[in-house]
Amino acid sequence: MQKDEIRAQVNEVFIEEFELNLADLKPEAQIFQELGLDSLDIVDLIVALQKKFGVNFRSDERIREIRTLDDLYHFIGRIGQEK
Amino acid sequence: MDEQVDMSEFLKALCLNMLFYPLFLLVSLIGIPLLTLFVAIPAPFRSHRQNMRAFRLMIVRYGRLVLGSMLPWVRIAKEQSDGTLPQPCIYICNHRSASDPFLMALLPGEIVQVVNVWPFHLPILGWFAKWAGYLSVKEMPFEAFAEAAAGRLEQGINIAAFPEGTRSGEGPMGPFHSSMFRVALDTRVPVVPVCISGNERIPPKGSWHLKPGTIRVRALPPVTADTYGEWSPFVFKNRIHDLIEKELEIMESK
Incomplete structure (x- = not known):
């Protein structure tokens, strides 16, 4: 899957599940501080992303290193390559 | 003229701080044991539920005594939209100040608060919070938190939270x-x-330096499950956040 496609699909999850505006979804946006997700929202995000991409990464330790949207795009990209 | 105003403000603040803290100590040292006695003496003749209700009422009375200790330099205005507030509710x-938990004594009904870790470790007040x-x-x-919160609400107890x-x-x-909003969606x-x-x-x-002023506590109209039922926890918390933020702007623009 191309980078742009991954980015578009991840953004779609944020727009559909969290009603965020596309304008707020900048790659450098901090998921906790700027987008306002908390630890419980992250669980909802993971569930929605798993459904969207058809993968299971809930127990992947690398999730803990994700801070920004860009980190998330890269993480999803790597998961896709490893599949 | 400005110097006179400054001096007057300084004197008010001085009186407030010099009187409030001794009064707070006095209210705590005398009020807490006395109020506890009022709850403890009839305790063997009442059900556990009645005792807990009396205990929480005691905490409300203590909170009001503490708030009263700041008069007349700190005035407190309780404002409420039309109608009575539904019970139980969340x-x-x-949350701007350490005085917020005491202000919960102005809200109607039996209340438990959602607290952070450190208030539970305060001597006396923390113990009472835990027991309540x-x-x-x-x-x-x-x-476990959601289950405990739902249990309180089932008993008709309101929950106050500072998300x-x-x-x-x-x-x-x-x-x-989003914790409390998830509890609301469940219950x-x-x-x-x-x-x-x-x-x-x-x-x-x-x-610790108190400044004289007026505190306003305004309860907005309740948001019921008919309205929030279809919202996600994330949307729910942000809509209530925006409601409070906008109302604060209105309150503070006057």
Whole structure:
């Protein structure tokens, strides 16, 4: 899957599940501080992303290193390559 | 002229601080044991539920005594939208100052508060909070917290929460945590947004120095499950955040 496609699909999850505006979804946006997700929202995000991409990464330790949207795009990209 | 105003403000602040803290100590040292006796003496003749209700009422009375100790330099105005507030409900409040938990004594009904870890470790006040069944959101997994909160609501007890998690002081409101909104979605209990204004310097964050002023506590109309039922927890917390933030702007623009 191309980078742009991954980015578009991840953004779609944020727009559909969290009603965020596309304008707020900048790659450098901090998921906790700027987008306002908390630890419980992250669980909802993971569930929605798993459904969207058809993968299971809930127990992947690398999730803990994700801070920004860009980190998330890269993480999803790597998961896709490893599949 | 400005110097006279400054001097007058200085004297008011001096009187407030010199009188409030001794009074707070006195109210705590005498009031807490006395109020405890009023609850403890009839305790063997009442059910556990009745005792807990009396105990929480005692905490409300103590809170009102503490608030009264700041008069006349700190005035407190309780404001409410038309109609009575539904019971039980979840009070969602903004959090600017250490005086916020005491202000919960102005809200109607039997209340337990959702607290952070440290208030539970305060001597006396922390013990009473624990005995009264207050909920320490960070000391248990969310599932256990949600179950405990739902149990309180089932018994008709209101829950007051400060979902910013920490005091915002004189800065903007912090983002909300979704825990209590998830409990509301599970239990379908009405949520009452509560705006607290004017206490950002009573006392300021990181200080004990109280400034005279007027604290306003305004309960907004309840948001019921008919309205929030289809919202996600994230959308729910942000809509209530925006409601409180906008109302605070209105309250503070006058």
